[in-house]
Amino acid sequence: MATLTELQRSWLARLGGIVGGGGGSAPAAMSKEEVAFRAERVAVAQLADALRADPQAARIHSQLVDIGTHQGGALHHAAKGEWAEALRDLAVARAACVSARTLATGWATYATQLATANAKVNASSGVFGGTSVATAQGLIAAAAAKVAATPPNFAGAATDFAAVDAALRSELEGFAANRKVKMATLKAMSADVQIYLAADIASATALIAKMDAALAARDWSQMLMAALAADEVLSPALRFGQRRAGYETQRLTTAGDIASIRANAETQGRAAEVEALLAQADALAGHDKLKIEEGSRLLVEASRRCALWKRLVPTIAAHDSERKLADAEATALDKHTAAEGVKTEREAIAKLLQDAAASAAQARTVTDPMPAWTWALEAVRRARADLATAKKMADGLGPSAAAKKAAEDTPPKIAALQKALADLKTSAAAAAKAPDADQAAEALVRFENRADAAAKALAKNDPAGAAAPLQEAAKALAQAGRVQAQHGQFAASVGAVEDRLKALRAKPTAAAIKVRLDSVAKAIAGARASDQAHDGAAAIAALRKAGDAAAIAEQADRERAAYDVEAKRVGDRINAEVTGAAAKKAQLAALAAAAKTANSLAFAFADVALKKIDLQLDKAKLAAGASRKPADPNLAALASQMVDKGGAAAVDALIQAQPDGVDPKVIDALATGRYGVKFTIKGSAPGANEVKTMKRMCEVFSTIPDDIRGNVSITGVTHVDATGTVGGGYTPATGMIAMKGRRDEVHQKFGARQTQYDPKTRKDVSQLPKDIDPNCKAQNENKAVEYMGFAAAHEVGHGVDDERGFMAQHGKDADKGGWIDHGADIEPVAAAVGGDIAGKFPASTFNKSAESRKYVRDKITNRPTVRPSTASGSDDFKAYDAFDRWHATATSANVYRRQPDCEAITIGTRIYHEAYARQWVSYLAVARSKALTGYQFRAPGEWFAELYAGWKTGKLGPRHPALDWLTKL
Numbered sequence: 001m002a003t004l005t006e007l008q009r010s011w012l013a014r015l016g017g018i019v020g021g022g023g024g025s026a027p028a029a030m031s032k033e034e035v036a037f038r039a040e041r042v043a044v045a046q047l048a049d050a051l052r053a054d055p056q057a058a059r060i061h062s063q064l065v066d067i068g069t070h071q072g073g074a075l076h077h078a079a080k081g082e083w084a085e086a087l088r089d090l091a092v093a094r095a096a097c098v099s100a101r102t103l104a105t106g107w108a109t110y111a112t113q114l115a116t117a118n119a120k121v122n123a124s125s126g127v128f129g130g131t132s133v134a135t136a137q138g139l140i141a142a143a144a145a146k147v148a149a150t151p152p153n154f155a156g157a158a159t160d161f162a163a164v165d166a167a168l169r170s171e172l173e174g175f176a177a178n179r180k181v182k183m184a185t186l187k188a189m190s191a192d193v194q195i196y197l198a199a200d201i202a203s204a205t206a207l208i209a210k211m212d213a214a215l216a217a218r219d220w221s222q223m224l225m226a227a228l229a230a231d232e233v234l235s236p237a238l239r240f241g242q243r244r245a246g247y248e249t250q251r252l253t254t255a256g257d258i259a260s261i262r263a264n265a266e267t268q269g270r271a272a273e274v275e276a277l278l279a280q281a282d283a284l285a286g287h288d289k290l291k292i293e294e295g296s297r298l299l300v301e302a303s304r305r306c307a308l309w310k311r312l313v314p315t316i317a318a319h320d321s322e323r324k325l326a327d328a329e330a331t332a333l334d335k336h337t338a339a340e341g342v343k344t345e346r347e348a349i350a351k352l353l354q355d356a357a358a359s360a361a362q363a364r365t366v367t368d369p370m371p372a373w374t375w376a377l378e379a380v381r382r383a384r385a386d387l388a389t390a391k392k393m394a395d396g397l398g399p400s401a402a403a404k405k406a407a408e409d410t411p412p413k414i415a416a417l418q419k420a421l422a423d424l425k426t427s428a429a430a431a432a433k434a435p436d437a438d439q440a441a442e443a444l445v446r447f448e449n450r451a452d453a454a455a456k457a458l459a460k461n462d463p464a465g466a467a468a469p470l471q472e473a474a475k476a477l478a479q480a481g482r483v484q485a486q487h488g489q490f491a492a493s494v495g496a497v498e499d500r501l502k503a504l505r506a507k508p509t510a511a512a513i514k515v516r517l518d519s520v521a522k523a524i525a526g527a528r529a530s531d532q533a534h535d536g537a538a539a540i541a542a543l544r545k546a547g548d549a550a551a552i553a554e555q556a557d558r559e560r561a562a563y564d565v566e567a568k569r570v571g572d573r574i575n576a577e578v579t580g581a582a583a584k585k586a587q588l589a590a591l592a593a594a595a596k597t598a599n600s601l602a603f604a605f606a607d608v609a610l611k612k613i614d615l616q617l618d619k620a621k622l623a624a625g626a627s628r629k630p631a632d633p634n635l636a637a638l639a640s641q642m643v644d645k646g647g648a649a650a651v652d653a654l655i656q657a658q659p660d661g662v663d664p665k666v667i668d669a670l671a672t673g674r675y676g677v678k679f680t681i682k683g684s685a686p687g688a689n690e691v692k693t694m695k696r697m698c699e700v701f702s703t704i705p706d707d708i709r710g711n712v713s714i715t716g717v718t719h720v721d722a723t724g725t726v727g728g729g730y731t732p733a734t735g736m737i738a739m740k741g742r743r744d745e746v747h748q749k750f751g752a753r754q755t756q757y758d759p760k761t762r763k764d765v766s767q768l769p770k771d772i773d774p775n776c777k778a779q780n781e782n783k784a785v786e787y788m789g790f791a792a793a794h795e796v797g798h799g800v801d802d803e804r805g806f807m808a809q810h811g812k813d814a815d816k817g818g819w820i821d822h823g824a825d826i827e828p829v830a831a832a833v834g835g836d837i838a839g840k841f842p843a844s845t846f847n848k849s850a851e852s853r854k855y856v857r858d859k860i861t862n863r864p865t866v867r868p869s870t871a872s873g874s875d876d877f878k879a880y881d882a883f884d885r886w887h888a889t890a891t892s893a894n895v896y897r898r899q900p901d902c903e904a905i906t907i908g909t910r911i912y913h914e915a916y917a918r919q920w921v922s923y924l925a926v927a928r929s930k931a932l933t934g935y936q937f938r939a940p941g942e943w944f945a946e947l948y949a950g951w952k953t954g955k956l957g958p959r960h961p962a963l964d965w966l967t968k969l
Contacts, residue, residue: 007015007035007190008614016405024681031083033083033084033087034078034081034083035288036083036087037074037078037083037086037087037090040072040090040091040094041071041075041078041090043094044071044074044090044093044094044097045071047094047098048064048067048068048071048093048097051063051064051067051097051100051101051104052064054104054108055111056103056107056108056111057104057581059103059104059107060100060103060104063096063099063100063103064100066096067093067096067097067100070089070090070092070093070096071089071090071093073086073089074086074087074089074090074093075402077089081956084217084961086528088286099582101465103151103152106147106152106154107147107152107154108154109158110124110143110154110157110158111148111155112918113143113158113161114140114143114144114161115864116161116165116218116648116863117136117139117140117143117161117164117165118140119218119219119220119221119863119864120136120164120165120168120169120172120220121133121136121140121164121168122220122221122862122863122864123138123220123221123223123224123862123918124136124168124171124172124220124224125917126917126918127175127224127228127917127918128168128171128175130828132167132168132171133168136167136168137162137835139160139161139163139167140160140161140162140164142155142160143156143157143160143161143164146160146772150545151858158852163170172215172223172224173215173218175224175227176211176212176215176223176227177236178231179204179207179208179211179227179230179231180208182204182231182234182235182238183201183205183208183230183234184873185238186200186201186204186234186238186241187201187235189245190245190248191758192248192384193241193242193244193245193248194195195246196240196241196244197237197240197244198242198289199287200233200234200236200237200240201237201581202234204230204233204234204237207226207227207230207824208230210222210226210824211223211226211227211230211824214226219863221861221862221863221918222824222862222863224918225823225824225826225861225918225919226824228823228824228918228919229665229821229823229824229825229919230824231733232732232821232823235732235733236732236802236805236808239712239713239735239802240290240292240805241714242712243292243293244285244292246292246296247292247295247296247299249283250296250299250300251278251281251282251299252305252653253299253303254274254278254281254299254300254302254303255278257274257302257307258271258275258278258302258305258306259305260306260310261306261309261310264310264313266313266316266317266320267310267313267316269838270305270309270364271684273305273364274302274305274306274309275771276325277298277299277301277302277305278298278299278302280295280298281295281296281298281299281302282295283295284298285370285940287805287809288809289706289804290570290803290804290805290809291804293710293712306345308368308369308370310681311370312369312370312373315370315373315374315377315460316373318377319356319360319373319376319377319380322377322380322381322384323353323356323380325384325547326353326380326383326384326387328350329351329384329387329388329391330346330350330383330387332391333346333387333391335345335392336391336394337398337401338393338394338395338397338398338401339394341393341394341397341400341401341478342390342393342394342397344537344587345386345389345390345393345537348386348537349383349386349387349390352380352382352383352386353379353380353383355379356375356376356377356379356380356383357376358463359372359373359375359376359379360372360373360376363376365743380526381895382544385489385493386489386540389485389486389488389489389540390485390488392481392484392485392488393481393482393485393486396427396431396477396478396481396482396484396485397478397481398427399420399423399424399426399427399474399477400424400427400474400475400477400478400481401474402419402420402423403420403421403423403424403470403471403473403474403485404471404474405420406419406420406467406470407420407466407467407468407470407471407474408467408471411464412463412464412466412467413462413463414458414461414463415465417454417458417463417466417467417470418458420470420474421454421455421466421473422456423472424447424451424470424473424474424477425451426636427477427481428444428448428451428477428480429449430479430669431444431477431480431484432444432547432774434484435900435928436484436487436488437484438493439483439484439487439531439534440479440480440481440483440484440534442534443476443477443479443480443483443534444476444477444480446472446473446476447473447476447477447480450469450470450472450473450476451469451470451473452472453466453469454466454469454470455474457469466697477708478881482536483534483536485536486531486536486537486540487531487536487539489497489536489540490531490536490539490540490543490589493540493543494524494527494528494531494543497520497524497543497546497547497550498524500520500547500550500554501517501520501521501524501546501550501553504517504520504553504554504557505517507557507561509556509557509560509564510562512560512564512599513553513556513557513560513601515601516549516553516556516601517553517554519549519552519553520546520549520550520553521540523543523545523546523549524542524543525547526542526545526546527539527540527541527542527543527545527546530542539834539919548725556601559603560562560598560601560603563598563603563606563610564608566607566610567591567595567598567610570591570610570613570614570617571591571899572611573614573617574587574588574591574617577617577620577621578617578620583620586795587613587616587617590607590609590612590613590616591610591613593609594606594609594610594613597609608777611645611646614645615642615645615646615650616698618638618641618642618645618647619642619647619650619654622635622638622639622642622650622651622654622670623654625638626654626658626662626666626669626670629663630663631663631666631669634699635669635670635673636669636670636672636673637673638673639651639669639670639672639674640672640673640674640676642673643673643674643676643709648705649675651670651673651674652674652702654670654696655670655671655674655695655861656695656698656699658691658695659691660688660691660692661688661691662691664680664681664690664691664694666693667679667691667694667698668680668681670698671694671697671698671701674698674701674702674705674709675701675705675708675709675717676708676709676710677708677709677714677715677716677717678715678716679694679716679717679718679719680716680717680718680719681694681718681719681720682718682719682720682738683721685723689742689743690719690721692742692743693719693721693739693741693742693743693788694719695743696743696786696788696789696792697717697739697788697789697792699789700789700792700793700952700953701792701796703952704793704796704952707796707799707800708799710797711799711800711803712730712735712803713735713799713800713802714735714737714796714799714803715734715735715736715738716735716737717736717737717738717739718736718737718738718739719738719739719740720738720739720740720741721742722740722741722742723741723742723745725740725741725793726740726741726742726745726746726787726793727739727740727741727787727791728740728792728794728943729795730795730798730799730802730945732798732802732888735799735802737792737795737796737798737799738795739788739791739792739795741788741791742788743786743789744788745787745788746787746788747784747785747786747787748784748785748786748787748790748791748933749784750778750781750782750784750933750955751768751772751778751781752766752781753778753781753782753784754766754767754897754933754934755766755767756894756897756898756934758898758900758901759892760765765898765899765900765901766899766900767898767899767931767933767934768895768899768928768931768933768934769899769929769931770931771929772929772931773929773930774962775957775959775960775961776929776930776932776957777932777957778932778950778955778956778957778958779954779955779956779957780955781955785953785955789953790949790953791949793948793949793952794945794946794948794949795945796948797944797945797946797947797948797949797952798941798944798945798951799946800944800948800969801941801945801948804969805946806944806969807819807940807941807943810965811943814924815961816930816943817923817924817925817927817937817940817943818910818923818924818927819921819922819939819940820921820922820923821919821921821939821940822919822920822921822922823919825856826860826861826920828922829860829912829920829922830853830856830857830860832907832908832910832912833856833860833883833886833887833907833912834846834847834852834853834856834883835847836880836887836907836908838879839878840879840882841875841876841878841879843875844874844875844876844878844879845876846875846876846879846880846883847879849868851868852868852876852879852880855867855868855880855883856883859883859884859887860887860920861918862917862918867880867884868880885904886905889901889904889905890905890912890913890914891913891914894934895913895914896913896934896935896936896938897934897935898934899928899934902925902928902937903925906925909924909925909926910922910923910924910925911923911924911925911937915938915939915942916939918941921939921940923937923940923943930961932946932947932950932955932956933946933950947962948966949965951963951966
């Protein structure tokens with residue numbers, strides 16, 4: 001601006017006097033032109049002053065200089081009374097102000113658009129794919145070039161910024177919409193599932209509300225932090241919800257099954273057993289364990305037992321009814337007047353009833369109670385049959401006992417002897433008329449002989465001479481009664497056993513199970529021989545042995561029939577699939593050997609032999625399919641079938657046996673079948689290195705197959721052949737494992753050999769503290785392991801953690817690192833670092849002033865921000881420097897792999913850092929003294945996955961504390 005002349009100063013002074021009034025003589029009256037000049041000058045000055053105070057003043061500096069020049073010119077002309085010229089200068093100045101205002105507004109709009117665009121790019125970096133971010137960055141650069149032109153092309157820049165918005169806003173909004181879709185899916189699940197996931201739903205709801213508010217406020221960083229945090233809740237919650245839905249469906253079925261057996265008087269006593277299984281299942285599937293599938297299996301087992309108890313109702317009811325009758329009959333027999341005469345039979349019956357009780361008790365504890373209940377019922381029925389026979393025998397012993405008593409009187413009384421003899425003859429006459437009298441003929445003849453001798457003695461009035469033959473007659477009659485009773489029991493039972501043998505002999509398997517049929521026949525023959533020899537007890541025992549042998553033969557018939565069907569199927573496969581003469585001969589020989597084993601009735605071993613042949617055929621078919629070009633499209637299905645048959649080891653061996661030059665898709669198919677998840681090659685030109693690396697991955701996976709096959713949190717595995725980069729990734733939202741690199745290119749080191757390049761010092765520094773707990777040091781820590789294998793196990797570990805929800809439940813525990821995932825809430829991080837630095841610089845305003853607190857939070861959330869101005873060297877200046885250093889370190893790549901940096905960013909007892917874009921975590925600093933690797937401390941999931949990989953690759957020492965829970969997963 002031009003310097004004021006003396007004339008201008010004089011005129012301004014005069015003007016000031018006019019404006020201010022005051023004493024002295026009155027000024028001369030102003031002309032109309034002067035009044036107009038004065039008003040216009042004030043108006044232009046206001047416009048110019050507003051521009052000079054505008055935030056964009058630096059951008060319109062040349063325009064402000066021009067405005068000042070014309071303002072000075074106007075004053076110069078006014079001092080000389082040249083009002084027309086003065087007004088012309090003011091008019092030019094006004095026009096310049098209008099133009100400058102347009103320019104300042106353009107720059108202000110550009111600054112707002114630039115800040116918004118940069119905020120979106122900053123927020124999106126590390127979250128979205130590189131293409132959209134790179135496009136946006138290019139558009140921002142193009143906008144900057146347009147406004148750098150003369151004149152600035154604000155309209156063109158606005159078009160570029162609109163394109164930035166189009167490039168990123170759709171992704172941002174899509175990112176937000178995706179979370180809402182997941183939430184809607186979650187809320188569409190059953191009420192029971194929603195109750196189960198109530199805490200997750202509440203957490204995600206709050207995060208989505210925060211995300212929406214940030215989106216509306218155009219706070220892109222906060223929006224993405226909330227969206228990312230919401231996804232960390234929603235993705236696993238959806239998987240748990242889907243798993244829990246299946247559990248709830250089965251639980252409803254099982255609860256109904258339990259209710260039905262509780263409502264049945266015959267089975268209600270068994271309800272407690274299956275209710276205990278239900279409680280066990282609920283505990284396994286609960287939030288603290290999250291073993292939902294194990295819980296579901298217990299539910300299925302509980303339902304199976306309910307169904308079994310229902311099928312057992314008739315058997316149990318029959319047992320209980322028969323047992324009640326047997327107990328009453330045994331008690332009555334024990335009180336029988338002739339009980340002592342059937343003591344041997346009573347003892348045998350008591351033993352049978354004891355066996356029945358033991359079998360019933362066992363039935364209540366075993367997984368399959370049917371055999372035990374069946375035997376318990378059979379034992380009770382046998383006891384009742386024996387009780388009926390023993391009672392018949394005891395009933396027949398009455399006259400014999402009376403005769404014995406009369407004969408033993410001292411001296412014998414003739415009247416008593418005569419009555420006893422008469423009673424014996426009456427009983428003998430009845431026995432002689434019985435249907436099975438011929439069986440007791442010898443005993444009855446002896447009775448007649450001795451009874452006649454007793455009668456002759458009594459006729460001679462010789463009671464002493466009658467006593468001995470009377471007793472002998474009584475014994476003969478008792479023996480006749482025993483023979484008749486036991487034969488009756490035998491005759492009533494033998495036909496049923498013989499009918500079973502007849503039916504078995506008519507079976508197609510009869511020749512094959514002849515030895516079992518011979519056992520039945522031999523036992524029946526022995527029973528008949530004993531019956532003919534009037535050894536009733538032996539006859540019944542032999543007959544029961546025959547019945548048991550018949551049951552064994554019937555089982556042999558079923559097993560042989562099943563074997564024959566399977567043997568024919570395997571034989572047909574040999575004839576149809578094996579083309580080489582030598583190979584066919586060998587397989588047929590193996591089949592003949594299996595048949596020989598079956599002929600020896602060792603069906604379990606014969607079945608194993610058949611399965612072995614079947615697997616060998618599968619293996620040959622799989623190998624042939626793998627060698628075909630193109631490979632058999634059913635390769636994955638055949639491999640899966642082999643695994644289900646117990647041939648997992650054969651599939652593993654075949655994968656490793658593939659030549660390095662094989663089409664990698666063959667490995668993909670074999671691995672897909674082996675592990676039950678889709679394996680897919682990524683990349684344009686996979687070759688031998690791809691095969692080598694995939695074989696290595698499968699080699700590792702073969703040591704942990706149960707953690708992959710059936711793991712609902714692992715849905716697939718991809719691999720890209722690449723050099724210079726080795727590692728993997730796990731995506732919780734999809735359950736995909738993605739591997740990249742080559743075998744043996746990199747090795748995982750342990751102990752002091754773990755170092756990391758430090759860009760600040762340009763030197764390698766240690767990843768871990770010097771004082772690692774001896775129990776936590778790696779096994780043989782000086783020996784590295786092949787990294788691709790270690791990484792493969794690591795990624796499976798993520799799937800295991802996700803399936804179990806382990807770190808979500810236990811990560812905060814001190815012995816698990818004391819982890820906190822801060823998600824969308826960075827306030828604890830900001831408060832910790834702000835308070836820590838403020839404590840080091842108590843004289844500063846850091847963490848006290850609103851602008852310092854805002855600066856801290858903007859930096860942590862990666863919002864565009866400008867550091868507040870402070871005097872160089874002041875405590876405020878030093879505090880901001882300290883925070884900036886902390887932030888730069890805490891957000892730097894691989895900070896968790898540099899022990900000096902971890903020590904530098906430690907606040908109190910905790911270490912805070914940005915694990916991934918927009919994800920801040922913290923953990924206990926002391927946890928690093930138990931480290932296996934530096935990478936273990938990137939995030940809670942990495943902590944688990946590294947320990948899991950260390951366990952599965954044998955690097956965890958035998959006293960490592962993590963083994964206590966790893967081995968119980």
